[in-house]
Amino acid sequence: MTVPLPVFVAIPLTAAFILPLFGDRYRGFATFFANVAALVLLALAITTIGQSYSYQVGRWSIPLGINMVLDGLSSLLLITIAVVSASAMLFSARYMEQYSAKSKYLSLFMLMTAGMNGVVLSGDIFNLFVFLEIASIASYALVGFGCEHEQLEASFKYAVLGSIASLFILFAIGLVYGNTGTLNMAYISQAIQTRGINNGLSFALAMFIAGFGLKAALVPFHAWLPDAHPAAPAPISAMLSGVLIKALGVYAIARLLFNVFGISEMISWVLIALGVLSMVVGVFLAVGQWDFKRLLAYHSISQMGYIVLGIGLGALILARGGSVVWASIAILGGLFHLVNHAVFKSLLFLTSGSIEMSTGTRQLKQLGGLSGVMPLTRANCAVASAAIAGVPPFNGFWSKLILVIAAVGTGFYTLAAVTVIVSLVTLISFLKVHRYIFLGELPDNLRQCRENKGTMFVAMAALAVLCLAMGLLVLVPSLKAGVLDPAVQVLIDGFAYSAKLLAGSN
């Protein structure tokens, strides 16, 4: 059964405009409705595994009309977005009772999900920009949702830097339209294959990397992330760190680089440099933090470096004409780490929200000895910390192993060494987190903290089970061939994206 692709955007949009009508009195019903919508999206996303088709909106065929394209990479990201948003929505059923205006929060959350779904399904570059803006503006509003001092400052900084990035992207889209005469990604790719890249298009590519790199929080452009992610409410931090920086940043860079512009050696080295810089700077700034969520935000920067490193390494191998097998392994490592990071980082942010809701603070020095009072949260946090540090058999270990194998197998021994060192420093910083939050003395003012059971625990436990089970995605060959290999194949094939779309429409 093929799902018509616009429903992935239409369902959250409809939910987003029905939810404010509930107001404050019926917010229980609004929460139920929003959770049902998130679960329906998850079910629909799972049915798209292994399929690949395009949808002409309004029955206008390309290049006159806009199309939406589903292929392996889009399917992988749709499932990731659906899983994280379903668990964050379930978590926020009780967490957001601390804030007023809950139905408006749910409406903004649904708008952000609609924007992200639109970005990964769009086949037209301006449509991608419009959905990117929908998701970004909803996230600026959600970061400042509590309207306290630090949240307003973080939201302003994020909004200013995000708007500048979006304007860079729009300028680059204008340059691409002026040079190729079309906005559809398949037709742009065909024009670049026949005419080559001139100065205008390479300047546009540079502006795209700057703009999308800021959305993905790669290192020269990361200044907004350590302020924005801690200030947001915990389920929103999970969504931002888990899927927004990936769907808006890494997916767009990968799609434009592999399928539209075509890879070159210089751009691959730029990506590898950005990846290594993000890994190293992120983790060394993270170790010294004393605010739990700020530490997690710096770790997000570092883990994004892993993903970009994997994709850049694959691009470099392909650009040099090397073995396609090693390039597939490198890109598989990058994409698998993307999915893993979405799961374990959102679990970490949800546990930090649980701790903050019970104890009222997130400073490591004011916490301690919570292992007796909050055992369920401690178990979830331990699972997620082991996953991010790369401890077998959790999912983080497998993706880091694949990246190290790809780096060693193609002769980049320094990259492999840097990856392992960063992983060790990640382990050190999470041991510090556990020692300060869960072990040690329980301070007197925290003696009457209660554990958070119910929907919050179910949301966290679901993600923890996924952390344990996702190693099977690479170990079981049929699962790997069904879910991960199509995504890798889309990027490896490069220009076959445009060939398939143009042949299918004629």
Added chain:
Amino acid sequence: MMYGLCFLLFTIGLLCAVLKKNMVKIVIGIMIMEYAVNLFLIMLGFRFGGTAPIIDRSSLNLEGGLTQQFISASVDPLPQALVLTSIVIGLGTLALLVSICVRTYEKYGTFDITKIRRLQG
């Protein structure tokens, strides 16, 4: 040359957004950047001596299609649709940024970003 001037306006807006210390001036800098990008997009479709792409009786031929004279004289209408969308997006961003500025003034009493800096590290 005209495209270079658009890029110059874009850079002026970028410098204003990065170097100023008053929140309202930063927002104005972002808006200047947005006008520059919209101007660039409209100029992409321009054709010297062209007419506006509005269809009326004189530009329809007998079967209901467009006359060749209309097609060869009108400017490109696609960038105009892009600019309409972009103006709407800019309006949404502006509304959000200004409301953050208003709430910040309510809490801190000042628009100066060096004085509202409480997040360190």
Added chain:
Amino acid sequence: MKGMTIIVKTVGSWVKVLIFLFGIYIVLFGHLTPGGGFAGGVILACSYVLLLLAFGREFTEKNLSLGTASKIDCAGALLFIAIALAGFLYGSASFFYNFIQQQFLAGKDTALKLVSAGIIPLENIAIGLKVGASLFLVVLLLSVFRPEVSNNNKESKL
């Protein structure tokens, strides 16, 4: 927020009606002349902002309350999505398909008439409602100013 003098109030109440009518014209003729949903919606919102400036906040809130504007906002967006989803009645490949034009009006000579172009005028009306209500709400809510700050700053400086 207080209003203005009696001259401004009298003339403003006449001009507001004309601006509102002009906004409706821009929305309805959006498929024939430049304009359409967004531009017409902005003009509709401006007519109510004129009321806000001339008469003050309390009068404007009695005229069009916050709750009503919020509901018109949601209703406009839901109408847009409902018309787009109505294309699904004609097959699953028809999201946002111009079914009125292709099924009911095809073959008739409707070029440059008001009743033409299928779903586009209906979508223009929906967008005009949404944008008008949204902009009015934005301006109304930004005009509320609640300073809570002066005492805190003075004490910290001492």
